[in-house]
Amino acid sequence: MEKLKELAIIVPCYNEEEILPKSIKTLIALRENLIKKELIAKTSKLVFINDGSKDATWNIITKEHQKNPFIKGISFSRNFGHQAALLAGMYNTDADIYITIDADLQDDPKVIEDMIKCCYEGYEVVYGVRKHRDTDSFFKRNTALLFYKLMKILGVELVANHADFRLLSRRAVEAMSKFTEKNLFLRAIVPLIGFKSCNVYYDRQKRTAGTTKYPLKKMVLFALKGISSFSTVPLHLITLFGVLISVVSFFLMLWTICAYFNGSTIVGWASLMSVITFFSGITILFMGIIGEYIASIFVEVKNRPTYIIDETLD
Ligand code: UDP
Ligand code: MG
Numbered sequence: 191m192e193k194l195k196e197l198a199i200i201v202p203c204y205n206e207e208e209i210l211p212k213s214i215k216t217l218i219a220l221r222e223n224l225i226k227k228e229l230i231a232k233t234s235k236l237v238f239i240n241d242g243s244k245d246a247t248w249n250i251i252t253k254e255h256q257k258n259p260f261i262k263g264i265s266f267s268r269n270f271g272h273q274a275a276l277l278a279g280m281y282n283t284d285a286d287i288y289i290t291i292d293a294d295l296q297d298d299p300k301v302i303e304d305m306i307k308c309c310y311e312g313y314e315v316v317y318g319v320r321k322h323r324d325t326d327s328f329f330k331r332n333t334a335l336l337f338y339k340l341m342k343i344l345g346v347e348l349v350a351n352h353a354d355f356r357l358l359s360r361r362a363v364e365a366m367s368k369f370t371e372k373n374l375f376l377r378a379i380v381p382l383i384g385f386k387s388c389n390v391y392y393d394r395q396k397r398t399a400g401t402t403k404y405p406l407k408k409m410v411l412f413a414l415k416g417i418s419s420f421s422t423v424p425l426h427l428i429t430l431f432g433v434l435i436s437v438v439s440f441f442l443m444l445w446t447i448c449a450y451f452n453g454s455t456i457v458g459w460a461s462l463m464s465v466i467t468f469f470s471g472i473t474i475l476f477m478g479i480i481g482e483y484i485a486s487i488f489v490e491v492k493n494r495p496t497y498i499i500d501e502t503l504d
Contacts, residue, residue, distance in 0.1 A: 194231040195287050195309065197224070197235075197287050197289065198235050198280075198285035198288050199237065200276060200279030200288055201217070201239065201279070202239045202275030203238055203240055204240075207245040209295075209397070210293060214254050214261070217295075217299065218236070218258065221236060227303075229307070231286075233260075235260045235262050235285070236260060238251045238263050239263075239264045239265075239276075241269050248501075255503040262504055263501075263502065264282055265501040266498060266500060268498070270498070274497040276376060277496060277497070282502070287306065288358045289302055290358075296395050296396070297353070298393060301391075306357070308390065314359035314386055315357070316357035316390060317349045317352045317387065317388070317389045318390055319350075319392075321391045323351065325394050334351075340417075341420075344420075345421055346378055347381045349381065349389065352389070353377065354376060354377060362385055366380070372489050373486050373489055375412070375415055375416040378416060378419075417482075418482040418485070425483060431472075
């Protein structure tokens with residue numbers, strides 16, 4: 191029989207004291223069950239990344255590590271964000287396969303078994319995909335739908351209804367580490383790695399304790415980052431619009447000259463005002479879009495560290 195693979199379950203945690211004890215219990219039971227079923231090696235581990243929490247999250251992780259040596263911990267020096275925590279977990283843990291899952295276990299841990307089975311069949315990337323979005327609010331459901339549609343138009347390959355619940359093989363993680371970008375939007379980077387991939391489907395639960403760490407503002411900024419670091423289509427659209435307006439302006443200019451020689455150029459305040467306000471708006475909007483890209487370049491050029499580790503429990 192093939193050698194059992196060593197699994198690392200990577201769990202980012204930001205102020206999760208309310209839900210973490212329960213989630214740890216669930217994951218310990220899950221790990222034991224998978225070992226019993228001879229799906230993973232006995233050395234498989236659970237890795238919790240404390241992303242600069244201000245509550246007792248790190249204390250909980252430390253205590254669990256003392257009780258169970260297969261529980262590992264990484265603590266950041268401050269809050270670096272969910273995506274950075276996922277990377278730190280994968281890049282600082284030795285394993286054959288990695289599964290990332292949120293600390294609230296809203297993404298059904300039961301399908302982890304299916305993910306691992308896919309991996310034995312030769313898939314190196316397994317996406318956790320939500321069957322429905324009925325546990326989301328009307329607003330979140332529809333904005334998400336709009337976002338996936340928009341990204342498709344913009345030419346960014348995303349797996350719809352997949353967030354950061356996925357399995358990656360060691361080879362896939364090594365390949366991902368070659369993407370050194372600082373604007374992290376992992377769900378768009380993973381399809382760029384290539385390798386054989388498949389989906390497993392699950393129902394996402396409601397959060398049972400604690401509150402979301404992704405309020406609307408953070409979500410919008412994350413979506414913008416996803417666009418400006420993966421698609422240049424908005425920039426091309428600006429150029430296209432510029433060409434269109436230039437053509438129209440040229441004919442408008444001809445018309446203006448004719449009107450001048452006809453001696454009918456006195457009235458026109460309203461039309462002039464409309465044109466000025468419309469184009470002022472468009473100009474500022476387009477400058478803003480270009481600004482988004484400059485901001486992305488700014489972040490990349492500075493090349494600051496993605497995360498800084500304060501403490502590890504190994
Ligand atoms: N998270 C993190 N750093 C942050 C924000 C969130 O590590 O700055 C973690 C959080 O602890 C959770 C996961 O990212 O494990 C997803 O967050 P949450 O469940 O609040 O997002 P939602 O499910 O509401 O989109
Ligand atoms: Mg959640």
